[in-house]
Amino acid sequence: MKLVLGVSGGIAAYKAALLLRLFTEAGYEVTVVPTAAALRFVGEPTWAALSGRPVATDVWTSVHEVPHVRLGHEADLVVVAPATADLLARAAHGQADDLLTNTLLTARCPILMAPAMHTEMWTHPATAANVTRLREHGVHVLDPASGRLTGVDTGPGRLPEPEEIFAAAVALVDRDEDGTAPGQGSDRHTPGSADPLAGDLAGRHVVVSAGGTREPLDPVRFLGNRSSGKQGYALAEAAAARGARVTLVSANSDLLVPAGVEVVRIETALELQEAVRAALPGADAVVMAAAVADFRPRDYQDNKIKKTHGEGQQDAAPTIELVRNPDILAGLVAERGTSASPVIVGFAAETGDASGDVLTLARAKLARKGCDLLVANEVGRDVTFGKDDSMVHLLRPDSEEVRTVGPAPKLVVAGAVWDEVADLLTGHGTVPAGQ
Numbered sequence: 001m002k003l004v005l006g007v008s009g010g011i012a013a014y015k016a017a018l019l020l021r022l023f024t025e026a027g028y029e030v031t032v033v034p035t036a037a038a039l040r041f042v043g044e045p046t047w048a049a050l051s052g053r054p055v056a057t058d059v060w061t062s063v064h065e066v067p068h069v070r071l072g073h074e075a076d077l078v079v080v081a082p083a084t085a086d087l088l089a090r091a092a093h094g095q096a097d098d099l100l101t102n103t104l105l106t107a108r109c110p111i112l113m114a115p116a117m118h119t120e121m122w123t124h125p126a127t128a129a130n131v132t133r134l135r136e137h138g139v140h141v142l143d144p145a146s147g148r149l150t151g152v153d154t155g156p157g158r159l160p161e162p163e164e165i166f167a168a169a170v171a172l173v174d175r176d177e178d179g180t181a182p183g184q185g186s187d188r189h190t191p192g193s194a195d196p197l198a199g200d201l202a203g204r205h206v207v208v209s210a211g212g213t214r215e216p217l218d219p220v221r222f223l224g225n226r227s228s229g230k231q232g233y234a235l236a237e238a239a240a241a242r243g244a245r246v247t248l249v250s251a252n253s254d255l256l257v258p259a260g261v262e263v264v265r266i267e268t269a270l271e272l273q274e275a276v277r278a279a280l281p282g283a284d285a286v287v288m289a290a291a292v293a294d295f296r297p298r299d300y301q302d303n304k305i306k307k308t309h310g311e312g313q314q315d316a317a318p319t320i321e322l323v324r325n326p327d328i329l330a331g332l333v334a335e336r337g338t339s340a341s342p343v344i345v346g347f348a349a350e351t352g353d354a355s356g357d358v359l360t361l362a363r364a365k366l367a368r369k370g371c372d373l374l375v376a377n378e379v380g381r382d383v384t385f386g387k388d389d390s391m392v393h394l395l396r397p398d399s400e401e402v403r404t405v406g407p408a409p410k411l412v413v414a415g416a417v418w419d420e421v422a423d424l425l426t427g428h429g430t431v432p433a434g435q
């Protein structure tokens with residue numbers, strides 16, 4: 001897989017070095033094409049060392065190889081990160097005043113751009129018009145993330161994390177190989193073609209719960225669990241990369257919110273239930289990746305519970321009475337009734353015990369919960385809680401087949417889950433017009 005990594009001249013160029021590593025480690029053959037301004041931020045030796053290949057810097061080097069045409073022709077994918085306001089402007093207007101813009105004009109493969117700039121530049125009507133124009137030309141332009149910018153300011157304009165750009169690029173390649181990518185390949189320049197950013201989840205709204213709920217006992221204590229939120233956040237990230245509108249209901253996770261994802265922060269199981277319900281009208285799929293507490297303390301103590309409880313009771317420990325939390329997933333299934341929408345996905349953390357192995361337990365849980373897909377996590381193998389990798393079995397009620405994924409990065413697991421959801425959505429009504 002031949003990839004051109006274009007780097008334009010913004011401070012975020014240093015993050016492109018990390019992105020380059022992700023690509024090379026995944027086996028891509030990467031030629032880095034930095035602009036002259038990019039080279040002022042990160043020098044040629046860095047790109048050459050990390051890519052293991054000569055760096056293509058201008059149209060006047062090795063002219064006999066016609067680099068301004070060859071690089072674009074040979075590429076299977078072009079990624080520009082960061083794409084500055086200036087690069088977006090030049091690319092939108094078909095300028096060819098350096099090697100990178102020449103390459104963008106000659107490439108007939110998918111092109112992904114990850115803009116990064118100050119908020120004022122990103123929100124300026126000129127930049128907005130350039131982005132619209134590029135998207136009309138079939139270029140996939142990611143929305144920048146919000147957060148801390150170079151100075152003291154914050155706002156939209158931050159380069160998405162290298163892992164997010166990588167995931168979006170991989171999703172593009174996968175779709176292109178399937179031949180299912182709209183607005184790609186030879187029709188990339190067809191005016192008025194379908195939304196060029198569209199993936200197989202374009203026009204869909206998905207709700208993902210992530211993290212672990214906390215059930216407060218008093219102002220300082222809670223009953224909680226070890227869920228990091230990594231799997232749920234990876235699901236949100238992967239769905240956004242595939243074109244979905246994503247609402248992420250996040251329970252007590254401080255992970256970085258993926259670009260383009262709307263987050264609703266909650267703490268308890270009851271709040272999670274309310275937030276999921278509020279996001280649900282019109283949603284196409286709900287993925288319950290959160291670890292929801294089955295029980296909560298019956299009474300919340302307004303004041304911190306003291307070590308001692310009164311005269312003569314210094315050593316007595318308090319008894320905490322618990323009550324059941326609702327099973328949110330089962331409730332969603334019950335409320336959906338006989339409708340096929342939304343698609344409902346449950347997670348299960350299983351270890352296997354005397355009553356059966358992981359798959360037997362998962363099959364029973366799938367039947368009990370009544371959802372459309374159960375993602376059974378193998379826990380206790382040092383591959384799930386808080387880790388970047390996990391191993392899952394995907395089970396559907398309509399099939400005896402089990403798809404096993406991993407141990408693999410949670411982003412890969414997320415991709416497999418969305419493959420199943422996309423399959424389940426086929427036939428669940430059409431995507432609204434204009435998507």
Ligand code: C5P
Nearest residue numbers: 288290292294325326327328329346347
């Ligand atoms: O029954 P168990 O807790 O193993 O089921 C896990 C699945 O059910 C997860 O998808 C989790 O988000 C969901 N769940 C829920 N409400 C609960 C407990 C779990 O929706 N009270």
